Every structure is written in C-alpha cells, then in structure tokens.
Amino acid sequence: MYVQHKSHAQLAEQFNRDAKRVDWHDETLWLVRIKRDRAASQVAEWEQLREAASQIKNNVLSNLHDYLLQFEQHALANGIHVHWAADATEHNEIVHAIIRKHNINHIVKSKSMLTEECGLNEYLHGQDIEVIDTDLGERIVQLAKEPPSHIVLPCIHWKKEEIGELFHQHLGTPKGNADPQFLTAAARAHLREHFLAGKLAITGVNFAVAETGEVVVCTNEGNADLGVQLADVHIACMGIEKIIPQRKHLAIFLRLLARSATGQPITTYSSHFQKPREGQEMHIVLVDNGRSRRLASDDFRNVLKCIRCGACFNTCPVYRRSGGHSYHTAVAGPIGSILAPGLDTIYLLPLPCVGRAPMFAR
Amino acid sequence: MELILKNTGVNRIFVDGRFSYNLIDMNVGLFIPCYIDQLYPQVGIATLELLEKHGVKVSYPANQTCCGQPMANSGFEHLAHNCNRNFINSFASFDYIVCPSGSCTLHIKEHLHDAKLEAEATEIRKRIFELTEFLTDVVGIQHLNARFPHKVGIHQSCHGLRGLHLAQMSELMAAPFSKPGQLLRQVQDLELISLDRKDECCGFGGTFSVFEEAVSVKMGQDRVADHVNHEAEYITGVDMSCLMHLDGILKRKKSPVKVIHIAEILNSK
Numbered sequence: 001m002y003v004q005h006k007s008h009a010q011l012a013e014q015f016n017r018d019a020k021r022v023d024w025h026d027e028t029l030w031l032v033r034i035k036r037d038r039a040a041s042q043v044a045e046w047e048q049l050r051e052a053a054s055q056i057k058n059n060v061l062s063n064l065h066d067y068l069l070q071f072e073q074h075a076l077a078n079g080i081h082v083h084w085a086a087d088a089t090e091h092n093e094i095v096h097a098i099i100r101k102h103n104i105n106h107i108v109k110s111k112s113m114l115t116e117e118c119g120l121n122e123y124l125h126g127q128d129i130e131v132i133d134t135d136l137g138e139r140i141v142q143l144a145k146e147p148p149s150h151i152v153l154p155c156i157h158w159k160k161e162e163i164g165e166l167f168h169q170h171l172g173t174p175k176g177n178a179d180p181q182f183l184t185a186a187a188r189a190h191l192r193e194h195f196l197a198g199k200l201a202i203t204g205v206n207f208a209v210a211e212t213g214e215v216v217v218c219t220n221e222g223n224a225d226l227g228v229q230l231a232d233v234h235i236a237c238m239g240i241e242k243i244i245p246q247r248k249h250l251a252i253f254l255r256l257l258a259r260s261a262t263g264q265p266i267t268t269y270s271s272h273f274q275k276p277r278e279g280q281e282m283h284i285v286l287v288d289n290g291r292s293r294r295l296a297s298d299d300f301r302n303v304l305k306c307i308r309c310g311a312c313f314n315t316c317p318v319y320r321r322s323g324g325h326s327y328h329t330a331v332a333g334p335i336g337s338i339l340a341p342g343l344d345t346i347y348l349l350p351l352p353c354v355g356r357a358p359m360f361a362r
Numbered sequence: 363m364e365l366i367l368k369n370t371g372v373n374r375i376f377v378d379g380r381f382s383y384n385l386i387d388m389n390v391g392l393f394i395p396c397y398i399d400q401l402y403p404q405v406g407i408a409t410l411e412l413l414e415k416h417g418v419k420v421s422y423p424a425n426q427t428c429c430g431q432p433m434a435n436s437g438f439e440h441l442a443h444n445c446n447r448n449f450i451n452s453f454a455s456f457d458y459i460v461c462p463s464g465s466c467t468l469h470i471k472e473h474l475h476d477a478k479l480e481a482e483a484t485e486i487r488k489r490i491f492e493l494t495e496f497l498t499d500v501v502g503i504q505h506l507n508a509r510f511p512h513k514v515g516i517h518q519s520c521h522g523l524r525g526l527h528l529a530q531m532s533e534l535m536a537a538p539f540s541k542p543g544q545l546l547r548q549v550q551d552l553e554l555i556s557l558d559r560k561d562e563c564c565g566f567g568g569t570f571s572v573f574e575e576a577v578s579v580k581m582g583q584d585r586v587a588d589h590v591n592h593e594a595e596y597i598t599g600v601d602m603s604c605l606m607h608l609d610g611i612l613k614r615k616k617s618p619v620k621v622i623h624i625a626e627i628l629n630s631k
Contacts, residue, residue: 008574009573009575012576012577016579019580026584046535047534047535047536317562317563317565317581318577321580
C-alpha cells in the first residue's frame, strides 16, 4: 500500500506532460481491448456467459455466509488450515505468524492483488522479512519499488528499454540490452534461484469452490505452481467474495476471465489447490477488509462480483491517459475507484467500463 | 385501415399494418438545454424547424431553465428541488418532451423526482425523448428531405450511447445500430466517414473538463485526430456540449474542420 497526497487530476497532469508517452500508453492498452473484443466476438454466447456469471455471483453474495462456512468445512476436511481476517492488519499478522512459526526467511509470492490491498510486502519488510514477487510484471515493479499500475499487467507503464536498464542495475544484464526474450530469460534465471530457495509460497486466489474447499489460481507463467510445489508451506490469501458455489461454475468463469483480461481463450495455467501434498502445510486466509460493508450497501454491492479481469482498465479512456499511478488505491483504474474498502463515493467512474466488465451485466 | 387508439394520453393510429403516431393531435414540448439557448441558438431553431417540417406540433414553455444536471453531477442533487419543480411545471402538460441533447435527456429520465409531484415526474421521465430517437422511434422518419454535401464523422456522446442506447456500444457482442446514423444516411450527398474508435469518449464530461483538465484535453485532442485522420469536414453529434469541447480544440489548432449539431444537418436544404 502506498500513500500519496496529490489528487488524481494533479498526477494525471504530470503524466500528460509527455504526450508521446501518453499516446504509447493509450495505444498499448487499446490494443489489449481490441484483443479482448476479438476473443469475445468468437464466443457466440458471450453476453449469455456474462449474464450467467453475474447471476451466479448474485447468488453467492446473497448466500455468502453459508457458502463461506461450506468452503471452510471442506477445506478443513482436506487438511487445510483456515484463518479469518477482519481487516488488512489481521491478515498481515496471520501471515506473519505462520512465517514466524516456521522460522522461514525465503518467501516467494505469486500475483495477489489482495496482498497489495493489505500492504503485505511492506508490513513484512518492516519485520525484516523479504518477499520475492515471482510474476514477471510484479517483479519488475517490485525491483523499481513501485506499486503495480494495472491489476493484470502490473508493469504496462514500463517500456522495454527501461526494463533493460532496470535489469542491468538489479540483475546485471548487459547495459543497453532491451531484447524482451533475453530479458525474460534473465528474469527466469533470477527467479529460479528464489523458487529453489523458497520454503514458503504465498499465492492469491481467483476462485474458491465452496463444494470442494479448493482454490483456483490462474497464471500465464506457472509461477504459482512452481512456488507452491517447491515450498514446504503454502499460504493462499483471498477476499471473501472469491467464492463460487460449484466446480462446474468454473466452466463459465474461466471462459470469461482470460478473454476479458488479455484476449486469450484461457490462461496457460489454471491451477487447482485442493489439499497440501504429503509433508506440506497449506493455509487459506479469508479476508473481509471492508467487504461486508460493501455487501450491505445498495450502491456498492455489485462491485463484489468483480473477477479482476482488468477489462475496464483497457477500455477506460481516462485510465489509458492518466496511468495507474494517478489513482489512490492498491487496485488502480475505474474498478479500483469503487473497490477500495475506504472509499464511500464513486469518483471518476466513466461509463464504458460498465458495459465491458464481465460481471456487471445486471 | 385507420384505427385510433387512446393510449396513455397519446393518439396512436394503426395504418398499413403498423402503429404510427397521430402527429396532428400530439403536443410536443421543446426542451432546449441552457447552453444551447445561450451559446448555440441556431441548434434550438434547427430542432424546432425540423420537428415542424415533419408535422409535429411544438410548443416552447418559456419558463424552462437549466435541468440541473451540472449541480446533480457534482453531488448536489439534493439541492436541485427547485429545478425539478420548475421542469415539472413547464412540461407536465405535454404528450412528449423532446430535447436536442442526450445528456440533458438522460438527466431528466434518470433523476427527475419531486416528493409532491412524483406522479407527474414519473410521466415526464417516460415521455422525454432525445431528438434523434424521437425522430426514428416515435415519428418514424424513413425519408428526410435534406442535403449536406460533406464528409461527416459522428461523435457518439457517452450519455446518449450508454444511457439512452442511441447506438450499440462497441464492447457489447450484439448487432450494431445507430439512430443518429440511420438519420444521417437519409441525408442526400452526405458521406459518413468511419473512425478507428467509433465510440471513444471526447473527454468533456461536464465538470470533468474543469476538474480533470489535462486528461479532458488529451481525450479531446485524440477524438479530433481520429476524425481528422479520416478526412472529416464536419464532426456531428447529438450533444452540443461534447461538440463545444471538440470545437475549442479545433479552433486552437486553427483546423478547418467544423462541428455541427445533427439537427442542423437534418434540417439543411
């Protein structure tokens, strides 16, 4: 979590001082929107899928209490430790306590916007515990000591030449080398060391299935799997709204998620974690952090249906021209403006994002 | 066969197998947004002439004022009571209210309320139409007697597009349509250009342009560039406010491209 005091307008004005860069940022994200449009147009029942997903989430939100208990019951039966956190502080303390119990100082983390929301990295840093983000985009912004500027594409605001320079400083790659393939290979080698040393893996959660007690994590890089499989301890952190009732519902959500996010038919990995492997310890931390309050609000309840695909970012004409760091929330962009637990007003919510978000059909 | 139906106070006639509206008996109240009244009176005049040309009986209630949208959008809807009351008093007696602005129409359609006159407010919310949807959906215009020999780009304003569904939103996987486009295609010698981004916002957004100047200007510049790159001579739309924003950018660039409200094109000879 980062704190800054300038208004969105001031930060957007700074961003707009370099018009060419704004054009580049805008075009880059617009291209992702075009890819999404193309992918969605190839699914004849796309709008029905959105509607079905929206209705399933309506059902989840109306029965959240029961589904959460059902999920907990099955997860416990699977041998998973389940923790409940009322807010970010409790979440961070729970994770810290697990780390302390095992006396581990090599920690790898795959992508998790929830841990961004809770400021986990900063909290643990304050306890002299370093977490290595293993998603490539997340690692880039971590090396640059920045928050992600987009929930799906965390370093979309970085040009490859700048990443070349960053890697030159931090990973010792040759100066001036900005070849994406070369840089990715360098990051891979760098991350591999951390994977092999990592004794504890933290992951986010895309979907938590109430009927089975399993969590599903979607990645393109396989970093969640590698981290979890090499670690002695796995901690999965999730907001309480990530529940879906049954495994079969993934057939709807997985078809929507990657198409909406990047235009891919599906993420390269859809990893199901149902129980710890032998000798491993698995924890799930269920986090409220303002979500119950959202649930009680007529105006904001719908936001809990969000599946974090990021499609609203790519279509938002304001986001494309102001950049993710002009927002004041861990989740930037239009959805972040209504998702953040502390905010009670909708500000800057432009209209196109609503028609694009898979979850807001109703 | 002609069959007159009395239905919600509006005469509908059944002619040649379809319903159409008995325009002669229909009283239409013309709602002209304040900035059109003050800055673009020619748009109000064109709207009136266009409606009368198609047999619509139009009255202009002289006591009308701003509909209250700028205040409501800034969080002061609870103080807009007098605006609402005045709007109801001005327009409650009409069969239809027609307005050459998607944005102001949407504001009334979604936000007009009055604790004491809620029944009247509810009727008005149902009976208010933006100009082009009134022409396509109520009057049912099939043939326009208009000529405009120019290359024209349509700017789809967000409120009209997403709030009133004057055209299909490009992000929905659904059949495309455009009510302003349907009318412009009936104008003789008018060439409609296509755009790279057919429904990108222009960045005006009312008070947004004041509070978020940098992004607002950049969005406007990009919107203008898309039209200019496709050789538009005119940028048209249903909202003069968006066009005003684009016009400011065009004038600063000393561009020969002009903005024109759709009513002026549809009313041209």
